Amino acid sequence: MTCWNCGAAEPARFCVSCKALQPPVPEYFAFFELAPQLALDEKDLQQRFYGLSRKLHPDLFSRKSPAENEHALEATAVLNDAYRTLRDPIARALYVLKLEGLDVGEQSTKDVPPELLEEVFELNMALEEARMGDADALAQLPGFRVRFEAMRAETDLAVAQVSTAWDATHAKQALTDLRGHLNRRKYITNLIDKTNVPDRV
Amino acid sequence: MAYSDKVLDHYNNPRNVGSLDRTSSSVGTGMVGAPECGDVMKLQIQVNDATGIIEDAKFKTFGCGSAIASSSLATEWLKGRSVDEALMIKNTDIVNELSLPPVKIHCSVLAEDAIKAAISDYRKKQGSEVATPVAQTVA
Structure with a gap:
């Protein structure tokens, strides 16, 4: 993976070199920088959610390039879906089963x-x-x-x-x-x- | 979602609802389910041991209209067929007959699985009878 903006290698959520916001990681646990887990600390998850909401709010990117603006919108969408899924123990369990190839819908x-x-x-x-x-x-x-x-x-x-x-x-x-x-x-x-x-x- | 007329017909007038004597060696029972939809389906066949023809079939399904219609139709098709012929009923036949939309195809799969489970139960009963013969008084 390289930064879409400056080409630097292995960018994090924000490129270490040019600071541009990268496209979001689609996997929910990775998005929150967590390992897949079933009994997670919901308080900690909430803190992460609030922290990322502040960093990724699309308004913060309104004066950046259209591409970065788009990434902010995508990231916010993943953030909300990921939080909604991971904060509920049942939705979280169903998600982990899917990740591990035991999707409840495909039994x-x-x-x-x-x-x-x-x-x-x-x-x-x-x-x-x-x-x-x-x-x-x-x-x-x-x-x-x-x-x-x-x-x-x-x-x-x-x-x-x-x-x-x-x-x-x-x-x-x-x-x-x-x-x-x-x-x-x-x-x-x-x-x-x-x-x-x-x-x- | 709109159900086809045939689904509605089976849903409003389900054929062969009920149950057969589960303990009889001529009766095969198939119990299958799809937890994701909360469906559970019981399908039973009564087979003439001499001819191998399915003489009666009953079902009871707790689930959506398509699941009820699929199992109702299955019992109609089973009656009069041999066990081997019954195994040839495919879920796609049910899909075509009832014009099931793609999101309801799993209901027809459930019905096919129920048929297979009932036949397998019947065959197991028949087989085990051969394996453990009952003491008989020879005339």
């Missing part, structure tokens, strides 16, 4: 354990029965919600534990486990959404 059905599917299927059946039923059945919906929210809280705990484990070991198994927990969490979140009492005419 085959064989990656989803049958026990999880059985469990989700049974919960859906019970929930559907309550939703389609009379007033007594509908009255069970808030109870379902409480139960599902407790399940989600358990899953969040499991995500936090396996996150710490992966940061320490970078073991592939930890990521596979993480994906399993996130799959379950997504299913539970879906179930929670269905616990609202349906509108009936």
